[in-house]
Amino acid sequence: MMDRAALRLILLGVFLIAASSQPVKKKQNVDIYSFYINSTVTSRYATTVITSRVANTVNESQEIQFEVKIPKNAFISKFRMTIEGKIYDGVVKEKQEAQQQYSRAVSRGESAGLIKSVGRTLEDFKTSVTVAAFSKVTFELTYEELLKRRLGKYELLINAQPMQPVADFKMDVHIQEKPGISFLEVKGDLSSDDLANAIKTTRADKDAWMTFYPTRDQQTKCKSCGENGLNGDLLITYDVERPNHQGEVMVSNGYFVHYFAPSDVPRIPKNVVFIIDRSGSMSGRKIHQTRLALLKILSDLDEDDHFGLITFDSEVKTWKNELLKATKESLETAKSFVKEIRDRGATDINAAVLAGVDMINRHPREGTASILILLTDGDPTSGETNKERIMANVKEAIGLKFPLYCLGFGYDVNFDFLTKMSLENGGVARRIYEDSDADLQLQGFYDEVAVPLLTDIQLKYTGGTNLTKTSFSLYFNGSEIVVSGQITDNSVESFTTEVIAVSKGSNVTYHETVTAKDPSDVPPENEDFMPRLWAYLTVKQILERQVLLKGQEKEDEKKEALKLSLKYQFVTSLTSMVVTKPQEDEVEVADKPKEGGEEPRPPVPGYSQYHFSPSQPGLQGQPGQPSQHRLIGHGMGYGRRDKPGRHMLLSRPASPPADPGIHDFSDMLISSNGQMPTILLETAEAVLPTMSIPRVRSNRFLLPSAGQSKPLCFDVPAPQKLPLLQDSASEFSMNGQFMTRRQGFSKIAFHYKTNHHLTISTSSIRYQDGQNQVEFLWDQEPTQHNTEGVSLILRSNEMDVTMGNIRVVILLHKKNGEVFLWPAVRQQPKDVGLMGILGKAEASYEEVQGSQTPTLKIMDQDVKASLEDVTDYTRPSTPVIRCWLVPFQAVMQGDISDFTVTRL
Secondary structure, three states, X not given: OOOHHHHOOEOOEOOOOOOOOOOOOOOOOEEEEEEEEEEEEEOOEEEEEEEEEEEEOOXXXXXXEEEEEEEOOOEEEEEEEXXXXXXXXXXXXXXXXXXXXXXXHHHOOOEEEEEEEOOOOEEEEEEEEEEOOOOEEEEEEEEEEEOOOEOOEEEEEEEEOOOOOOOEEEEEEEEEOOOOEXXXXXXXXXXXXXXXXXEEEEEOOOEEEEEEOOOOOHHHHOOOOEOOEOOEEEEEEEEEOOOOOOOEEEEEOOEEEEEEOXXXXXXXXXXXXXXXXXXXXXXXXXHHHHHHHXXXXXXXXXXXXXXXXXXXXXXXXXXXXXXXXXXXHHHHHHHHXXXXXXXXXXXXXXXXXXXXXXXXXXXXXXXXXXXXXXXEOOOOOOXXXXXXXXXXXXXXXXXXXXXXXXXXXXXXXXXXXXHHHHHHOOOOEEEEOOOOOHHHHHHHHHHHOOOEEEEXXXXXXXXXXXXXXXXXXXXXXXXXXXXXXXXXXXXXXXXXXXXXXXXXXXXXXXEEEEEOOOOOOOOHHHOOHHHHHHHHHHHHHHHHHOOOOOHHHHHHHHHHHHHHHHHOOOOOOOEEEEEEOOOOOOOOOOOOXXXXXXXXXXXXXXXXXXXXXXXXXXXXXXXXXXXXXOEEEOOOOOOOOOOOOOEEEEEOOOOOOOOOOOOOOEEEEEEEOOOOOEEEEEOOOOOOOOOOOOOOOEEEEEEOXXXXXXXXXXXXXXXXXXXXXXXXXXXXXEEXXXXXXXXXXXXXXXXXXXXXXXXXXXXXXXXXXXXXXXXXXXXXXXXEEEEOOEEEEEEXXXXXXXXXXXXXXXXXXXXXXXXXXXXXXXXXXXXXXXXXXXXXOOEOOEEOOOOOOOEEEEOOEEEEOEEEEEEOOOOOOOOEEEEEEOOHHHHHOOOHHHHOOOOO
């Protein structure tokens, strides 16, 4: 079982590296030589990249496994493997298209299976690949999510469990918030005294950085560490400044986002009715924890609140027939009632909820907010048991006058039923996990809704369109309302926001006129985050509403969500991500049941089933936990290595949760077809087949050669983020990001010392020196900017950059309708070993005479080569030059996976 921290918003990366199915403990034949977790939060939108670089250190091929746990609230948006210089990228496809291909695969006799994992707030992503002797593989997974504010703070929980000490272990978090960061705190297992000096936090007005770089020695000696390295988490908690009661509005690329969280209004007294299931299934620890939670919640009621208590089994029992004020005397009486709650009988949800609605309706109070909270652990089994009629009865009785929150206790509850009933009545559903901290989970939920500040909130945007949800029944202290949309006319200078709400019975209005063109809102390196945030929120809300819609309206919204999922490459319940891998041997399949205790899906007809035995490490669930596994084969026994292909699938449930982190789960499909294997990441119940992926385009680099008329040249596949030039002595680095399926670079970023940052894109140039920021446009007049140790000279289609003793010219090329950047190193220190793709000033080689095919001797190695023509983009005139084309590894003495970065 997971601990209480799993209730929080989680950014968690775990890598398990193993050979075959043996325990990873003490394994020395694989080396995780690099382990990075990089998370960038821009205006609450978090993009996390998890990268593991692994080497097979033995003289035989073996399987290497990659496992990552990600938040259920996140969408995977990229998965990549790099093996021996070749890149295998994921491509998101419509699920139905993939299903049809899979059906054809099954008809050809190909095997398939499923891996599923369930946790409180996590999805489990797993894959593995067979790696040749002494070769390397790089796994990279990217996921995105919008952080949700709860109890006045945002939280990122980053977990590390690499399963062995790692020489190059890094965690980096960068938080960028336009209004400023009010506080930031780092806690967790890994913030112990043993590791305190490995954690560094830096804060500026609008930025905060957290780095965690433990040494290999520290990874084995800290409190939560051992011979297998780190095993713990860091919790980064923060909030933002809120100087404007109208909220914070950001604009970028024709999109906007509005964060509304006023604190200048008085709390609204509430009327709250607790409806508690005391049926026989609540016996034991469940009813005990419910009593503990209720006693604490009653103590937290404010004196001007009114409350009621209803318990039910096959009969409904009210503590009092009316709402009572939360006086000291009434609370003591209520606590005595709670202490006597005992489990018995069946479950009449219909009568109990209607009794709660009637209690509130019979005692209306002006200037208050009413809330119903239902806690149950099962299906309706007494009275009205038809769920559709129960929902209709409750909806008619409430009439959208106040919200109904449904808390589902444990795995036996019908959570889809509770989700739909909550959404129909303006509330949300939350799962309470049957664990030692269930009472704390109950209290935590109540704390989120304990202080209502506004009711009947309506948000309007003159000049905005394609808006996300703009109507909310309640706003609670410590939470946040988020609305995103597109700006109707990009030529307008401004648009207007208006918020209308009710505060203690009186109408309140917030107005603000926002500049529609504010280039300083978003840094160039994050310029695409705003449309992605809008798409993320739109898709999330559409999928949530699907449970309520019917007919054509449901289909139209589903099409819109699919369209956005494909455009932004989100793995959702409507899409599947496909990755083609190199051929490999074995088919392994493990299957966990869907959260809620449903039976595992049946195998494909004609397939044999095999069950893992308890002795197989890491595959057997603990008693009472939803972690049974099964192996599906096709006329084969477990452990055979004569099946040459594999497909894998990460999957979500078709019906998403109403509240983040409630009941998602993840699946992974494995299929063997004797051809190129495929990983498929998806979010529904379908199992999918091989799909083709686009050709990866390469960029060709020139390297001058001493004493030779022809330079060397080598290809670097795109898309990549590359370390172009690095000098640790002078604290200089230059990184570049390739264009997607096009020539050249889309962005190049420079960093010098600790406070000089320059980002160059095809549209603009932005330089930041501490708190000062300067921006240039490519088409402006020639200009120059100088500061300590830095010189920037902008002229026609060139940015001349000098930082310390390194000079680089960035050229803007416009060719065949494409616009791209290219770096040219003009000056670098001598006798200094620079790193990066451009770190070599020149190379030396000799032509090997008498060889049947052109061969060069490079660093005492014979290397096959071919004469090619290449365009020299380091010159404005872009001349075509004849060069010797050689493999990347021959020149750089390493794989491309060793020359990539996760962020600029």
